[in-house]
Amino acid sequence: MQFKTLAFLSILSILFFTGCSSEDKKTAQESQNSHESSIQSSKKEIKLSTIDNKNITIIKENEKIIIKEYPNKIVLLNFFATWCPPCKAEIPNLIDLQNKYSKDFVVIAVLLEQGKTNEEIASFASDFKINYPVTNSKSNFDLSNSIGPIKSIPTMFMIDKDSNIFQKYVGIVPVEMMEMDINKVLKK
Structure with missing residues (x-):
């Protein structure tokens, strides 16, 4: 019995403290190519497109x-991929936070995969009952490089109501930790 508990806790802690390396699925190369094009254009404004256009x-x-x-909302930018198990595991927590704090808080999912259609991502979002915006555009990589670069997923940035990065999370994060941070920002 103790062995099963120890094994379970070990697996859980490994999942908790790790994320999917963006080296998997060639995301790093795609991200680098996108970074080079963003340097040339030197735009400060990035337009992302959601799966519902x-x-x-x-x-x-x-x-x-x-x-x-x-404006005047706490925003959680969630960089993810559909093939990443930790990314999938955190979706229920993000849905709960979106529901609980909808007046002051929004999650924006930023897909770091190329070659996925909006229909494929809409199906993924439907399967997981995602209730927040999901973006699917080449500009996602520009954003990733602009505020990162993002080296592993999931990676999230909590942005406060004054547009400052309040917290960066890498890997699976306990919902209690994110909720504590949301409440800290709300009390500012």
């Missing part, structure tokens, strides 16, 4: 990350 405009201004469509 809406736009999210993100402006990186010095250390600030301004999300035009969500």
Whole structure:
């Protein structure tokens, strides 16, 4: 009995403290190519497209990350991939946070995979009952490089109401930790 408990806790801690390396599935190379093109264009404004064909405009201004469509909200940018087990494991927690704090908080999922259609990602979002915006565009990699670069997934950035990065999370994060951070930002 103790062996099973120890084995379970060991596996759980491994999943908790690790994420999927973006080296898997050639994401790193795609990200590097995108980074080179973003340097050439030197734009501070990045437009992401959601799977339901809406736009999210993100402006990186010095250390600030301004999300035009969500002023005065705490934003959690969730960089993920559909093939990543830890990314899938955290979705129920993100759904719960989105429901619980919908007045002041929004999750934006930023897909770091190329070659996925909006229909494929919409099916994935439906299967997991995702209730927050999911972006699927080449600009996702520009954003990843602009505020990262993102080297493993899941990686999340909590942005406070003043457009500052309040917290960066790498790997699976306990929902209690994210909730504590949301409450800290709300009390500011």
